Amino acid sequence: MSAMSLAKQAYSAFNREKPHSSITEWIEILTSKSYDDEAYDGIPELVDSISIQATGPAEASRAIRKKLKHGDSHQQYRALVILRALVENGGQKFQSSFADSQLTDAIKSLAQESATDPKVKKKLLAVLASWHSQFKDDPSMSFVANLYKQCKPADTATRMRLEANVLNTGGLDYDGEYIERKRREEREKREKKEEEKRKLKEAKEAEKAKLRQEEEARRRKATQSKSKRKPFNFEQEKPQILTSIASASQASSNLVNAITLVNTEHDSLQSNARVQECLEQAKVVRKGIVRYIQLVENEEMIGTLIETNERIIAALEMYDTLSKPHVTERDVEEVQRGLAAANMQDSELGKLQQKQRAAVQRSISRSSLVQEEPSSSVHPDLQDLTFGAPLGAEQSKLPPPIRPTTSRYSSDDDTRHGSLSDYSDYASSDEETHNRASGSGLQSARRRYVTVSDDDDVDARKYPKRGLLQEDDPFADPFAD
Incomplete structure (x- = not known):
């Protein structure tokens, strides 16, 4: 295999043919109709192929230049997309060697030709503007950075004419209001975006304000509930x-x-x-x-x-x-x-429980003592009361309590008194019986009373009306007889 490759290289060098490797094949495939305009599929593989070959950057620049000069609008657009991706990801080696004079001439020609597709021209200016922004401070890449200034129109009027020529060349009827309409559309888009941002910001602020109000309401409610809490008693x-x-x-x-x-x-x-x-x-x-x-x-x-x-x-x-x-x-x-x-x-x-038990024990002991003294003369309701000394005992500073005394006459004759009938003035039919019943009582009672009648012979029991009053008593009852 090595001998075959050496033979091919020798043949190519003898016939002065340019090297043709997988890099060219990759660019041919990636610029075909099967890939969309902004597709980046396969570009990492292309970057790897360029990095492992010494002549990789030169071969890639040559293949891209051919597509810019001789390809259709799709191939030109895809070539610009691939070139920008290689500059951004190919490393220092590719950046310092891709922009040869032939490629830059093809880029300038593409930017200045009126037959260039407007879409391709717009993409070309975008790629050059990105290089200008990326490499304007790098002295080694000043040539690449200045391509944007060399290819862009001199002033606004020229750019507008260029756009008009491009549109006319492309078969479109140019309208003088096209640029104004385009500006108005861009302004409307910008205003729409700003309005959306403003509405989104207002919605966020409203949501924050709502959450803040809810938090304040909860805090106020909690404070009120705490203040209304019943005090501890x-x-x-x-x-x-x-x-x-x-x-x-x-x-x-x-x-x-x-x-x-x-x-x-x-x-x-x-x-x-x-x-x-x-x-x-x-x-x-x-x-x-x-x-x-x-x-x-x-x-x-x-x-x-x-x-x-x-x-x-x-x-x-x-x-x-x-x-x-x-x-x-x-x-x-x-x-x-x-x-x-x-x-x-x-x-x-x-x-506290011990104190209560002691009080109960004292009460039980007191009740037992009361039961053991049945001969006490104190009333049960007064047993728990204390007057400084046992109830009924004589005090040294107080007179003895009054007590009932016995009669001075202790003999039986002295204690027998007459009945109520002995002193009544009614006349009984059985005078003798009455006299006998009261005789003994009268004899004993006579000892205690003094006779005040002048006539001792008059018996008051027989003659109750005699001996009590004088006949000539002025205060006597005239109707007594």
């Missing part, structure tokens, strides 16, 4: 606080007991349903305790709340420590010390 919340303390203490105890009952050799704390239930309950009740700690200002109650919270924390720390994959003896000792420290502190609730 300790006296009203005290029963609920005590209930929360009791629930929290029970939850911490339940968690500790549930953890203690788990056999870690066959079961784990994470998989034990009872432990997880107690854990969730402890977390829930702790939220209420923490809330009351922040609100309560009573010294006694705040101490109880803090201690209850510490108990829950100790139980949670116990769960965290014992739920490790590997639990050591040191961990167990720390848990025991933490629980002991949490339980050694006397809670205010416990103290």
